[in-house]
Amino acid sequence: MSAQNPVFIPGPTNIPDAIRKAVDIATLDHRSPAFARLFKPAVAGVRRVLGMDQGEVIILPSTGTGGWEAAMTNTLSPGDTVLAARFGMFSHRWIDMCQRLGLNVQVIEAPWGQGAPLAAIGAALRADNGHQIKAVLATHNETATGVKSDIAGIRAAMADHPAMLFVDGVSSIGSMPFDMAGWGVDIAIAGSQKGFMLPAGLAILGISPKAIAAMETATLPRCFFDFRDMLRTYATGGYPYTPAVGLIAGLARSIEMLEDEGLEAVYARHARLAEGVRRAVAAWGMVPCAISPDLYSDTVTAVVVPAGCNGTDLVQLAASKYGVAFGVGLGEVAGKVFRIGHLGSLTDVMVLAGLATAEMCMADLGWPVRLGSGVAAAQEFYRGGSVAARAAA
Numbered sequence: 469m470s471a472q473n474p475v476f477i478p479g480p481t482n483i484p485d486a487i488r489k490a491v492d493i494a495t496l497d498h499r500s501p502a503f504a505r506l507f508k509p510a511v512a513g514v515r516r517v518l519g520m521d522q523g524e525v526i527i528l529p530s531t532g533t534g535g536w537e538a539a540m541t542n543t544l545s546p547g548d549t550v551l552a553a554r555f556g557m558f559s560h561r562w563i564d565m566c567q568r569l570g571l572n573v574q575v576i577e578a579p580w581g582q583g584a585p586l587a588a589i590g591a592a593l594r595a596d597n598g599h600q601i602k603a604v605l606a607t608h609n610e611t612a613t614g615v616k617s618d619i620a621g622i623r624a625a626m627a628d629h630p631a632m633l634f635v636d637g638v639s640s641i642g643s644m645p646f647d648m649a650g651w652g653v654d655i656a657i658a659g660s661q662k663g664f665m666l667p668a669g670l671a672i673l674g675i676s677p678k679a680i681a682a683m684e685t686a687t688l689p690r691c692f693f694d695f696r697d698m699l700r701t702y703a704t705g706g707y708p709y710t711p712a713v714g715l716i717a718g719l720a721r722s723i724e725m726l727e728d729e730g731l732e733a734v735y736a737r738h739a740r741l742a743e744g745v746r747r748a749v750a751a752w753g754m755v756p757c758a759i760s761p762d763l764y765s766d767t768v769t770a771v772v773v774p775a776g777c778n779g780t781d782l783v784q785l786a787a788s789k790y791g792v793a794f795g796v797g798l799g800e801v802a803g804k805v806f807r808i809g810h811l812g813s814l815t816d817v818m819v820l821a822g823l824a825t826a827e828m829c830m831a832d833l834g835w836p837v838r839l840g841s842g843v844a845a846a847q848e849f850y851r852g853g854s855v856a857a858r859a860a861a
């Protein structure tokens with residue numbers, strides 16, 4: 469059978485038909501006005517999704533990881549100090565990249581399942597009298613643990629320290645509220661394959677005037693990712709090299725879809741999908757890896773599995789027996805969690821199918837879970853019952 473189940477990994481996400489069709493365009497000359505007509509609305513749309521009021525958008529043929537590298541190499545010099553908290557696999561990988569680029573990373577360790585520690589970040593910056601710290605790195609949504617961090621809180625903790633604030637929004641932007649201007653973010657990094665519902669292949673960045681100014685003095689080597697080349701050619705609606713034209717056409721369509729639904733409605737849908745998943749997790753007698761409700765991610769839930777069970781077994785069985793993809797635990801939480809991605813092109817009904825599949829796998833594996841328990845809890849929430857019950861309580 470050729471039917472395709474939805475995926476429940478935290479990106480790449482399901483691709484709506486309208487976006488597949490938008491990506492599938494005939495070749496066009498990327499140095500012609502036809503490309504500028506595609507590109508300009510995509511850039512303007514990214515500004516709105518990121519909540520930018522000034523600065524520039526850069527769209528690179530790359531992925532989120534390339535977005536990290538572009539952010540660092542365009543604004544910093546070898547030996548510069550950056551401050552970063554490590555509380556999951558993606559915050560770890562960003563730190564690792566910075567170290568490999570020759571930056572001096574001041575790392576704040578936090579337990580996996582917690583968010584960026586505001587007090588420790590504030591204290592580190594207050595102690596930095598000589599202003600050695602040039603940038604603070606924040607992973608908005610730690611995809612490995614399903615933890616959302618408080619970016620406005622980080623900016624407040626930075627007080628009047630002059631460091632730039634770089635935010636990895638790869639698994640939040642387009643699915644959860646993001647306010648680059650309001651939060652004072654200097655570089656925001658997104659990838660095409662998450663909230664934008666596209667195939668992987670674009671790193672999408674918003675850069676503030678302060679980050680643009682830093683680009684002029686930064687000496688880390690860069691070439692393919694050099695923002696200066698990009699901005700020079702962008703001015704005429706072009707690229708310094710061959711752009712990923714189909715993906716850019718898809719990006720414009722993606723933004724149209726997000727705005728047709730309404731960004732607030734998109735965020736509300738993600739919040740609702742996530743809450744239904746969490747109701748199911750509770751009904752299974754399990755807990756999210758995120759240690760408190762203020763940290764719960766609306767795009768991914770890392771479910772802590774019962775003692776003696778292995779989350780990777782569930783993910784492998786779901787793929788081999790039912791043709792459904794969930795995310796494995798990564799790094800410190802490998803085997804201890806499995807991850808349910810609930811972002812992008814998903815509805816309540818699709819999520820119920822994912823929860824039902826997870827339950828079948830749990831039953832197959834002999835986990836202590838009653839078939840239908842999680843699905844019923846999510847159904848109650850999605851049909852509004854639990855909202856009414858909460859209101860009455």
Ligand SMILES: Cc1ncc(COP(=O)(O)O)c(C=O)c1O
Nearest residue numbers: 531532533558609611638639659
């Ligand atoms: C929070 C976060 N940052 C960075 C990345 C790396 O992005 P990519 O795999 O697109 O290079 C990911 C990928 O899942 C992510 O979830």
